[in-house]
Amino acid sequence: MENIKATETKEVKVNYLNNGYSIWSWLFTKDHKRIAIMYLISISIFFLIGGLYAAAIRLELLTPQSDLFETGTYNKIFTHHGIMMVFFFLIPAIPATLGNFMIPIMIGAKDLAFPRINLLSLYLYWLGGIITLWALLQGGVDTGWTFYTPYSTTFSNSYVVAAGLGIFINGFSSILTGLNFIVTIHTMRAPGMTWFRLPLFVWAHYATSLVMILGTPVVAITILLVAVERIARIGIFDPAIGGDPILFQHLFWFYSHPAVYIMILPSMGVISELIANFSRKRIFGYEFIAFSSIAIAVFGFLVWGHHMFVSGQSIYAGLVFSFLTMVVAVPSAIKVFNWTATLYKGQVSYDTPMLYALGFIGLFLIGGLTGLFLGSIGLNVHLTDTYFVVAHFHYVMVGGTVLGYLGGLHYWWPKMTGKMYSEFWGKISAMLVFVGFNLTFFPQFILGYMGMPRRYAAYPPELQVLNIFSTAGASVLGVGLVLPVIYLTLSLIVGKKAPANPWLLPGLEWRTSSPPPTENFEETPVVTWEAYEFSEDNGLDIEKAKRELVTA
Amino acid sequence: MADTHKHHHQPGLQHQFENMEQQQESATIGMWMFLVQEIMFFGGLFTAYLVFRSRYPMAFAAGSNHLDAFLGGLNTLVLIVSSFTMALTVYYAQKSNRTMQVVMILLTMFFGSVFLGVKVIEYSDKYNHGLIPVTGWNKKTPVSAEKAELGSFVGTKVSAEEATHGKESAHTGGDKTSHDGHHEKPYYNPTGDFQWNYGGEDLVMMAKQAGYLTEAEKIGYFDPITKEFDPNRFRDKVRIFYWIYFAMTGLHALHMVVGLIIMSWLLFKAIQGTFSADYYSPVEISGLYWHFVDIVWIFLFPLLYLLGRHFLHGGGH
């Protein structure tokens, strides 16, 4: 207590941002907060690159002919789009930025358990990213982000090895992040921070980390095998030399299905935070949300074959995978119902983060439900490899994860930067994203059922009208997504100074200054309250926080 | 503010931890998580092994028969000894016994190096016999007249007579005479190709009679039109075995090299007297890594060197 008062009187507090300005103080930092900021900048760049490729895809598909690009170029464009978005944007998006920044603070620790490994994982991410970018600039890759053999091992004439190497390295970045989180959550919790007092964001990341550790190595070795197979012309995937292309699919999806839960779970964690905090009440069914994260992570490993229903795997395996796919949908349903129930008798406010959170629920709902269409094996036969799949995964990945990510980014922005962003523009862009998104991807469900295959540079003219809608929507979506880049950046310069607790919330991260000091807390906090505790027992000095809010 | 730094007086305590216990616990859990990651990393290869072996057991048996099971077994023992000395390293660190610690680290490193040395011998043997599954990476022998006459019937085009010659010897040649029941032909490999010139027909025929061929083998080894045993097709499957062999043992050897690097660092620190009963967690977690690499080999040895060997030694099938 003494400490806080002492620092309050000082003019400029020492925080993680102003305790060193040199470039080295960033590049060699071991502070999880600085690493998170560097990640944030990096993934934003990759997102913009991926977004530019998306724009190119949508422009090409404006007309039925492949007139804007050669078919070969188009193939590279969607491949690059997928690789950039999945491996270099969406997978690290929430864990490496928001997670990296917030987890230690939320559990009352000074840092992650292994700060040096954290920095190493950033460097691996950069190295992987640069190698992959180099491959894309040299001539690109045209295998699709799924790298199916034997096209990728034998027939493709592009930079598969280099891109694969980049993804391989990037994989270890993800593994190390997961490892760090798990250890941190196990050993570094502040006194009194029991497992069931952890914010659900932390639970979600725990589950995510499990998937990272258990799944990522498999895709790493698989991609390595593809690369060696290309270089040495031997291998186990190309049937021309006795190998088996379906084995590749098994190994690839063993990771890449669970990987979709790497993408969605952290976002679900963010949504749990937002829904509870902006309703200003306990989350409904805390344990159920926490355990459903674990259940998703665990059962998510048993369903990968649903990407291979028509691949020639056995019918029996197809049925088992279809069955388990239905089972794994249930924990997601539990979450959705609990979030909805949380609003009941709350004090719901509609700041920008909450708008994103509500948008998330709607869009993830549609994305998840259409996942059931795909998981139903008889229906999948018609739908697989059509735009129905494209629409499904954009609904969960963009409508779900990206919205959750943006919600979280706005929510913690004052904490991370010490500045308030423009609420007006925040709301505008949230609306634009929501509308633009639906306009882009809803027509694709219909296109898919009509039979438009994915990865097509040219398509039959009778499908043009819906494609025009989709492209129009993408432009609105593009504007909606570029806006935050602008006003968030501007807020750093012209934004109001953020108080320690701008929303008057009980979480630990709101009990330290904005931006937090290097060691996160002036003194190690002792936790005596439950997560999302809005009653008097939460030990929050409400009056002081309100005073700050007014003066800021 | 000041009192948060008070722990720094404790040697080896990093700033993010409250106390040594927390730090050590983190290190141990961290290493275990890393090992789980390693299990899955090797797991991809084990899965590939499983899939192909369950389909082509005969080709795998034939392939593993040309690994040197004695050297493989020897290496297993070598690794076990090194694991033992590693365990003792941790023991002596816990006892704060610096001298014995250093001795044990040196021994561990010595056995680790022996292991790699044996591996080099094995690999070069494969190189000399054309068993590396990559074209051009084997020893190349120029076409010499008398060798070309004998010919190898696999991998290169051979005349009709040579082919029959090869077949005859396959049928009449002494099954019991050659040390592993295979028919070795002179090494003739102008392009450095993967050269499987040890037959395999009798093995497959034996298995066929006993009804042991899997569905995949019934298709995989035979010419679709003539329905005869096709040595080229058989060779393709054996090549898969060798590719998996090199991938798995190569990755394992790489882990050994990393292990040796870690041990060198440990040696350096141990000589400085860093480790004691109060602070030995680096030794402990390096040990975990070392033992893990040993465990991988404990499985690689039977899977690659031994399974299927009895097909040839047991006489029957």
Added chain:
Amino acid sequence: MADKKHKHHHEEHLHIGIPGYFLVFVALVIGTIVTYLVALRDLDWLFPGANTLVALSIAFTKMSLVVLYFMHVRWQSNLIWLTALGGFFWLAIMFAFTMQDYLTRSVIGK
């Protein structure tokens, strides 16, 4: 975790001591030799695949010894037990669900 203090006795750290380690070591050596010798015998008269079963059982036993004693899991917290088991369990999942496809290709249909 921080509230659950660890007992920190010296004896506990020394685990099984040199004689213990040596016993484990001897067991491992014997296991290796037995594996080698058995692999040369044909055990198919027992049941098909007997050789594989024996070889892998020995390997599992050896692994368990190393994990329990050399890697000290015997004395570790539940978490470490769970982690070690979990790793192998996950591998088993990968095996089982992949093989479920390959082994049933001809069961239904076709």
Added chain:
Amino acid sequence: MQQQSYSWVPLFPERASSFAWEVDALYFYLVAISVFFTVLIVATIFYFAIRYREKEKFKSGAEIHGSLLLETTWTAIPFVIAMTIFLGGAIVYYNQYRPPKDAMEIYVVGKQWMWKMQHPTGQREINELHVPVNTKIKLIMTTEDVLHDFYIPAFRTKADVVPGRYTTLWFEATKPGKYHLYCAEYCGLNHSGMGGWIYVMEKEDYERWLAGNVSNQTPAEAGKELFEAKLGCASCHQQNDQGRGPTLVGLFGKEVKLANGQKVIANEEYIRNSILNPQGQIVEGYQPIMPTFKGQVTEEQLVALVAYIKSLGTQPQSNTMTASN
């Protein structure tokens, strides 16, 4: 030529196989479930959002922790519904993937980037498949190179073709007409051009077609169709030299430089040879990758092709990448 068949329902694919209605029924079942849950959740959210909007700044909401009863309910109900979805899918799939014993067998070979079919009576087709209506047809499929996928949306069915293996697909067409055939597994450069048409014909028409009835087009028209769609020439020969093969615009009568240094005049004989025996005369600067069409094109079709290539003259060709007919 037949016109493409469209569904009378807008934005809905034509339904033309015996099990298409099963797939559609399952689809609508799922649509109903989705609408139900979406409306339920969205309406609830809206209701709560308005009813419980913040009335006083920073006031706390009610103290509610959860309810075991509710949790059980909303675990059990989705689980049961999910199981019905699984069962529905399993039944539909089972019917789709077990080929009947008495089906007519057609062989299909995928190849970058064309489909080659062979009828039981020996007729071969490329990128087109003529089948009789109300007849069970089983496709036995493989590929020469990479994965492809034989997809007919109007029949609601598809299956990957895998190199080194046979996969099968069966259907019974129920409505005469002309339907899209797509390659639905990404296979490289011209994946989106690797399509064609399925012609479902009345049984008598099919017999007549088998007997070799041809339509009354001019040879050049017929050749254009062969070139652009049926034989897939256009996948390599485009209106500029960007394709994998040389452009054929303005070829006729030109002097062609061959890889072996020779020069030849591109006359009818040369074009014919280039189609039947492409490896015989390799054009300078190109790889000998053009497959032979010997045995796949009839003499009649050859004539048509030559007529078409002649007709290309020097005028620019229409965009050959369009998937239109």
